[in-house]
Amino acid sequence: MASIREYVDVIRSKNAGPYAITFDLIFKDEAAYRKVKEADLINKKMITKLYGIKAEDVISVIDFKPAHAIKFTIRRPLSAGAVGERDVYGAQQHAPLLTLEL
Amino acid sequence: MREIKILSPTAILGYGFPEESFAKGLAKKPDAIAVDAGSTDPGPYYLGAGISFTDKEAVKRDLKIMIKAGKEHNIPVLVGTAGGSGANSHLDWTVEIVREIAAETGLILQTVVIQAELAKAEVEEKFNQGKLKPLAPAEELTKDQLSDTTNIVAQMGVEPIIKALEEEPDLILAGRAYDPVVFAAPAIKAGLPAGLALHMGKILECASIAADPGSGSDCMFGTLRDDHFILEPLNNKRRCTVTSVAAHTLYEKADPYHLHGPGGVINLTNSAFEELDERRVKVSGSKFVADEIYTLKLEGARRVGYRTISIAGTRDAIMIDQIDEIIDEVRKMVNDNFTELNDDSYQLLFRIYGKDGVMGALEPVQEVTSHELGIIIEVVADTQQLANTICSFARSSMLHYGYPGRVATAGNLAFPYSPSDFKAGEVYEFSLHHLLEVDDPVAYFPMQIVNIGAKRSDD
Numbered sequence: 202m203a204s205i206r207e208y209v210d211v212i213r214s215k216n217a218g219p220y221a222i223t224f225d226l227i228f229k230d231e232a233a234y235r236k237v238k239e240a241d242l243i244n245k246k247m248i249t250k251l252y253g254i255k256a257e258d259v260i261s262v263i264d265f266k267p268a269h270a271i272k273f274t275i276r277r278p279l280s281a282g283a284v285g286e287r288d289v290y291g292a293q294q295h296a297p298l299l300t301l302e303l
Numbered sequence: 304m305r306e307i308k309i310l311s312p313t314a315i316l317g318y319g320f321p322e323e324s325f326a327k328g329l330a331k332k333p334d335a336i337a338v339d340a341g342s343t344d345p346g347p348y349y350l351g352a353g354i355s356f357t358d359k360e361a362v363k364r365d366l367k368i369m370i371k372a373g374k375e376h377n378i379p380v381l382v383g384t385a386g387g388s389g390a391n392s393h394l395d396w397t398v399e400i401v402r403e404i405a406a407e408t409g410l411i412l413q414t415v416v417i418q419a420e421l422a423k424a425e426v427e428e429k430f431n432q433g434k435l436k437p438l439a440p441a442e443e444l445t446k447d448q449l450s451d452t453t454n455i456v457a458q459m460g461v462e463p464i465i466k467a468l469e470e471e472p473d474l475i476l477a478g479r480a481y482d483p484v485v486f487a488a489p490a491i492k493a494g495l496p497a498g499l500a501l502h503m504g505k506i507l508e509c510a511s512i513a514a515d516p517g518s519g520s521d522c523m524f525g526t527l528r529d530d531h532f533i534l535e536p537l538n539n540k541r542r543c544t545v546t547s548v549a550a551h552t553l554y555e556k557a558d559p560y561h562l563h564g565p566g567g568v569i570n571l572t573n574s575a576f577e578e579l580d581e582r583r584v585k586v587s588g589s590k591f592v593a594d595e596i597y598t599l600k601l602e603g604a605r606r607v608g609y610r611t612i613s614i615a616g617t618r619d620a621i622m623i624d625q626i627d628e629i630i631d632e633v634r635k636m637v638n639d640n641f642t643e644l645n646d647d648s649y650q651l652l653f654r655i656y657g658k659d660g661v662m663g664a665l666e667p668v669q670e671v672t673s674h675e676l677g678i679i680i681e682v683v684a685d686t687q688q689l690a691n692t693i694c695s696f697a698r699s700s701m702l703h704y705g706y707p708g709r710v711a712t713a714g715n716l717a718f719p720y721s722p723s724d725f726k727a728g729e730v731y732e733f734s735l736h737h738l739l740e741v742d743d744p745v746a747y748f749p750m751q752i753v754n755i756g757a758k759r760s761d762d
Contacts, residue, residue: 211550217557219343219733220440225553227546252665260440265559267576268549274557276440278664282346283732284607284683285652287663289346297667 205242205301208233211270214295219281221260222291223274224298234269240303243271251297254278307490307500307527308333310537311507314519316340316365316382317357320510324522324537329372331524336369337485339508340397341384343602343733351453351604351731353392359400367404373473374410381464381475381485383508388602389479390454391420397476398755405756412474412755415467417748419478421455426601429739438600441736451605452734458600460565461497463748464488470752478748479602481564482508490527498591501569503532505562506551506586513551514541531587533579542582549576565600566744567593596740599747603735608650609687610727611694613680615701615716621708622715623676626655629706629715636700637693649684649693678716683730694724 205212211227226243228234237243245259254275262273279286288294310333313320317340345356355362366382373380386393394416405412429435430449437443456479465488467475477485483504490500503525506513511521514536522537534543552571553559562569573588617623630653637651656677659666680697684690702716709715741747 210546215555216344217555218438218441218736219347220736221557223553223555223557225550227550227553251667253667254665261557263558263560265549265553267574268546268553270550270553272553272557272559280347280441280733281343282348284650284730285663287654287661290344293661294665296662297665 202302205237205303206299208237208303212295212298214291214293216281216291217274220277221274222277222294223272224295225270225272226298227268227270231269237271237303238264242301242303243273248273248275304528305493305495307493307495309486309489309503309507309525309527310336311486311510311523311525312336312338312369313365313522314339314508314510314512315342315357317362319361319365319520320522321538322368325368325372327537328522328524329376332376333378333524335379335381335489336373337381337383337507338365338369339383339482339485341387341389341393341479343388345387347604347731347733348729350388350390350456350602351606352729353390353454355387355393355396357387359396362397363400363404366400367408370401370404370410370412370474371408374412379468379472379475379489381477381488383477383480383482383485385476385478388454388456389419389477390456391418391478392454394418394476394478401474401476401755409756411757413470413472414474414476414753414755415470415472415750416753417459417463417467417475417477417750419456419459419480419748421457421601421747423452423455426455435601435737435739438736438738444734444737448605448734451607452603453606453731455601455603455735457739457747458565458602459748460484460744461488461491461501462744463750465492466745467750468492472752483564486525495527495529496591498569498589499532499586500527501564501591502571502574502586502589503527503534505569506534506548509551509554511536511538511541512554513548514543515547516541517547531585533583533585535583543584545576545578545584548584548586566597567591597742597744598738598740599744601735601737601739602733604731605734606729607732608683608685608730609690610681610683610730611687611690611724612727613694613698613724614720615678615680615698615718615723616675617678617716618675619711619715620674621710622706623671623673625706626658626671626676629701629704632704632706633697633701636704637697640696641693649682649689651693651697652681654679654681687726687728691724691726698723
């Protein structure tokens with residue numbers, strides 16, 4: 202087992218508008234990207250389990266080869282800045298992804 | 304070959320830029336200097352309250368350098384989403400800054416001011432006619448929520464900016480605008496392809512964030528031709544690489560291949576990124592696909608109350624073990640003490656840092672392992688007075704509550720500040736994130752030509 206951290210340059214989360222948070226995993230190179238793709242590490246099921254959300258709240262999972270990246274987007278539990286909301290920019294919701302192993 | 308060159312000094316007007324980078328950009332003889340001045344990222348407060356999230360002096364510093372350079376080189380300066388959110392109060396704030404700059408420099412600035420705020424009555428009429436559609440995942444709004452919404456803006460497309468450029472002004476101050484349009488308008492006006500122009504704008508609006516190392520406070524230069532554009536960071540310490548530019552294409556958007564904006568989609572399915580040399584990247588193949596019906600995105604925020612918070616911490620292991628039960632008990636005490644209040648007149652929240660303060664419902668770690676917890680007691684109520692009252696009562700109740708097994712009987716909370724409670728004022732939530740179909744992409748954006756710095760006729 203190897204930590205995902207060995208394969209990535211970037212793991213980040215950020216608002217994609219006030220109602221969604223998008224997560225980017227940008228891999229170190231083509232080989233690292235392919236390895237993670239072959240292991241099918243990033244998929245809807247993993248996302249729902251890791252974040253405790255319903256499948257319909259995962260808006261998309263998209264490969265972006267020009268940056269050897271995988272990104273996924275989820276519906277925010279609350280819109281950015283709403284009462285009870287916790288992360289206005291959505292920039293600290295990536296953290297559980299750092300625990301993934303390949 | 305036709306060519307349009309754009310200098311983007313900074314990612315947000317007021318975030319600053321090195322004058323050396325800016326001077327290098329000017330030496331390349333740009334056709335325009337453009338900047339994005341806003342974002343919804345800082346949250347609903349700024350749009351709702353009509354206040355800028357950027358600092359006035361910082362905005363003035365950036366804008367003064369840009370305006371002086373624009374005048375000197377006889378090229379227009381374009382500002383999109385003026386004042387952070389682009390409602391009329393944000394525009395007025397920016398115009399005031401420009402007046403000060405004109406007075407200090409002695410410049411006379413022919414300025415086109417483009418409004419982007421919609422009258423609420425008009426939006427309510429469209430709402431009643433069923434013409435507003437929530438942009439998923441935003442939800443349908445109610446009549447009351449719309450009625451509580453203070454400022455409503457529409458994101459303008461490239462068309463109002465092109466119309467403003469026809470006046471050959473020194474300065475364009477646009478209200479809420481789709482981020483790329485102030486960068487794309489000069490090129491589209493010159494007849495260059497919209498897909499490439501808007502894609503270039505999408506990257507330039509973040510200035511050097513797309514470079515390596517990235518920075519939102521440094522300049523980027525874009526050169527657009529008939530079939531490609533070239534990006535070049537203006538600080539020698541930075542370079543654009545295929546990875547840095549492609550990675551930026553992912554940033555802040557759900558689908559990196561299809562970027563929806565006013566009137567259509569920038570399609571990047573066939574975009575190609577190529578390293579021209581050590582520091583420059585060439586992009587080609589991006590296409591604009593116009594929608595059959597032109598839609599504008601409306602944004603609005605509504606006031607939901609007033610906030611008071613109290614910040615504290617606990618280091619007591621006996622208390623930490625029972626933190627959830629203690630919070631439940633404090634809630635009960637507040638409820639019992641204010642039985643005459645309507646349930647919906649206030650909301651009481653406890654944010655526990657060291658447990659799930661950052662992620663809440665999304666937090667996978669359920670066990671508290673920290674030796675201390677940060678606690679924010681928060682109340683949002685119908686009035687500031689009520690928020691103060693409930694927060695004060697919840698704070699004193701939590702401070703002295705005799706939880707089971709307590710040995711530290713002098714007090715349960717460590718307060719870093721006196722006073723311990725902070726009035727945070729008005730609280731807003733986003734309410735409108737809706738599409739409106741329009742016949743004319745310019746009609747909702749009235750423009751006014753003003754000579755700023757000129758002697759007034761009535762003087």
